[in-house]
Amino acid sequence: MTASTERTPALEVDDLEISFGARPVVKGVSFQLAPGEIMALVGESGSGKSLLAHAIAGILTPAARVSASRMEFGGVDLAGGSPRARASLRGREIGVVFQNPRAALNPSRTIGRQIADVLREHRGLAGARLTEAVHGALADVRIPEPEMRARAYPGELSGGMCQRVMIAIALAGNPSLLIADEPTTGLDTTTQAAILDLMLGHARERRMATLFITHDLALARAYAERIVVMHAGQIVEEAPTESLFAAPRHPYAAALIGATPADATEVSDLKGIAGSLPDLDGVVPACRFAGRCDRVIARCRDEGPQMVFDAGRHGTACWVPR
Ligand SMILES: Nc1ncnc2c1ncn2[C@@H]1O[C@H](COP(=O)(O)OP(=O)(O)O)[C@@H](O)[C@H]1O
Numbered sequence: 001m002t003a004s005t006e007r008t009p010a011l012e013v014d015d016l017e018i019s020f021g022a023r024p025v026v027k028g029v030s031f032q033l034a035p036g037e038i039m040a041l042v043g044e045s046g047s048g049k050s051l052l053a054h055a056i057a058g059i060l061t062p063a064a065r066v067s068a069s070r071m072e073f074g075g076v077d078l079a080g081g082s083p084r085a086r087a088s089l090r091g092r093e094i095g096v097v098f099q100n101p102r103a104a105l106n107p108s109r110t111i112g113r114q115i116a117d118v119l120r121e122h123r124g125l126a127g128a129r130l131t132e133a134v135h136g137a138l139a140d141v142r143i144p145e146p147e148m149r150a151r152a153y154p155g156e157l158s159g160g161m162c163q164r165v166m167i168a169i170a171l172a173g174n175p176s177l178l179i180a181d182e183p184t185t186g187l188d189t190t191t192q193a194a195i196l197d198l199m200l201g202h203a204r205e206r207r208m209a210t211l212f213i214t215h216d217l218a219l220a221r222a223y224a225e226r227i228v229v230m231h232a233g234q235i236v237e238e239a240p241t242e243s244l245f246a247a248p249r250h251p252y253a254a255a256l257i258g259a260t261p262a263d264a265t266e267v268s269d270l271k272g273i274a275g276s277l278p279d280l281d282g283v284v285p286a287c288r289f290a291g292r293c294d295r296v297i298a299r300c301r302d303e304g305p306q307m308v309f310d311a312g313r314h315g316t317a318c319w320v321p322r
């Protein structure tokens with residue numbers, strides 16, 4: 001593979017907006033994700049991370065209205081396009097892992113059967129080869145005694161084990177895009193690290209484009225090459241991980257990093273920032289951080305800054321960057 005095909009983005013999102021009624025929650029979101037790249041999306045609760053993930057995965061609630069200049073995965077249009085083309089991508093080309101795995105699994109079917117369902121559908125396996133593949137999939141996610149565990153129901157497994165099963169299901173179609181939305185929230189720190197090592201290890205090995213959504217900056221730093229910082233539905237900064245930590249430019253990104261202890265091993269849940277997300281039903285300033293920002297100027301309220309990137313692919317959307 002040449003360097004140029006290597007850089008062709010797997011996922012391209014350009015000027016994405018997601019609204020409920022007259023209220024745009026996600027606004028002007030653009031980014032690209034290359035094959036083999038792990039990109040973290042961080043932002044406090046309510047900033048629109050899950051809406052974005054759901055829009056890409058094609059599982060957004062029908063109440064939401066989506067528009068974008070471009071939202072493409074491997075050349076397939078995810079915003080317009082035929083519902084059939086989009087549906088065939090999901091599960092096969094796009095793997096998703098969400099928070100709360102127990103709720104995502106069917107409580108009345110064994111985990112072996114649930115994994116078999118996806119392997120049958122995506123790989124066309126049957127009979128002894130299917131059974132073998134189910135055990136292989138469980139072994140791949142380090143579930144001990146796969147033959148025995150395949151017969152367990154979700155309720156008989158721990159949260160961590162259920163998330164391993166969800167990862168096995170997400171990987172079963174051998175997708176080229178993996179979306180993980182807060183995949184370890186609610187798990188203890190040790191299990192969290194084991195699950196992320198496992199999931200992102202597979203993602204690296206198989207050169208998947210990975211969107212890793214987290215509200216924990218320390219985890220983003222540990223696992224992602226690049227970080228996108230979202231505030232109230234807008235991307236305020238995007239940078240290679242070390243560049244972001246060395247010199248954040250947007251006041252929000254700087255505040256987040258300032259609030260994260262350098263040796264954080266505990267969840268740092270982005271609560272250390274003064275003020276709250278703007279009320280989207282009121283008068284929303286063009287830069288949605290204006291109301292919380294100590295560097296705010298009049299222009300911020302009227303004219304939304306565009307992302308400006310430097311040669312090192314470190315970009316920020318701010319009229320008065322640091
Ligand atoms: N079904 C919905 N109806 C109306 N508003 C919604 C709906 N889902 C999400 N929102 C709005 O979008 C915001 C962002 O939600 P979400 O993407 O879940 O945030 P995050 O994942 O970053 O915590 C919510 O705070 C809420 O205001």
Ligand SMILES: [Mg+2]
Pocket residue numbers: 049050051181182
């Ligand atoms: Mg969420």
